[in-house]
Amino acid sequence: MSNYNSLTDNELLILIQAGDRRAFEEIYERFNGLLYIYACKLVSEREDAKDIVQEIFVYLWSNPDIKIKSQLSAYLYTAVRYKVFDWLDKNKSKSNYLLSLKNFAELGDCITDDYIREKEFASIIEKEISLLPPKMRQIFEMSRQQHLSQKEIAEILHLSDKTVKKQMSNALKVLRLKLTSFISIAIILFVR
CATH class of the missing domain: 1.10.10.10 (Winged helix-like DNA-binding domain superfamily/Winged helix DNA-binding domain)
Structure with missing residues (x-):
């Protein structure tokens, strides 16, 4: 299959689960930038945001049996949000960032x-x-x-x-x- 950019996210996900590297690269191209921007809004350091997004993609590729019940895009954004919470726990600056995250949510961004x-x-x-x-x-x-x-x-x-x-x-x-x-x-x- 040569034209991966014409496939839907869910079609690509099926191919990824079958081990298709090109399908994974297409999903990465579609969502990496958007997820990075989203993560940057949730954490203060750009490198941390980059690491969080990379962990999501590593998990997606290395877990072919993953069951996604919603749209792939919704799953990825939710995964970033939860990964941010994990990151906050690990970095012991939870209260400052949770306050920032709460303000972010209240501002409607x-x-x-x-x-x-x-x-x-x-x-x-x-x-x-x-x-x-x-x-x-x-x-x-x-x-x-x-x-x-x-x-x-x-x-x-x-x-x-x-x-x-x-x-x-x-x-x-x-x-x-x-x-x-x-x-x-x-x-x-x-x-x-």
Whole structure:
């Protein structure tokens, strides 16, 4: 395979897990600079930030059996954050840096982190919508994506207004139930 830059992160990850060095180099090229910038915002010394990022890539390459349940980018940014906490413990300057990290988070400079979470949440919502029963999903998508009224949907699908209303209500209940647990977990993980 010669054109690695056209592959998705997850396709490259599968190749990395099979021992493909070029796939690893492509992931390194995609994320090294971004992760370094992110790490520099979390620690004061650039060399420390560089070491933290290098440790993440060494771990990724040397652990082919690693299970990543989210997007690779989200995993890498989270790994940097946790590696920073490890680094803080080892360097016994935890309180100063944690205060700095807290200030950093409060100032809202976690734009990259927020963007990744937003993309992941949108992906989860899309997945849950795709799991709705076909007719319910169709009605929900016509309402939310095509911005059609219940009356318009009923006319197009030759259904009663009541049926459309009930299907929308059921779709929202299902999504609310599934997404509430995700939101609770996300709040616990990301608002520390």
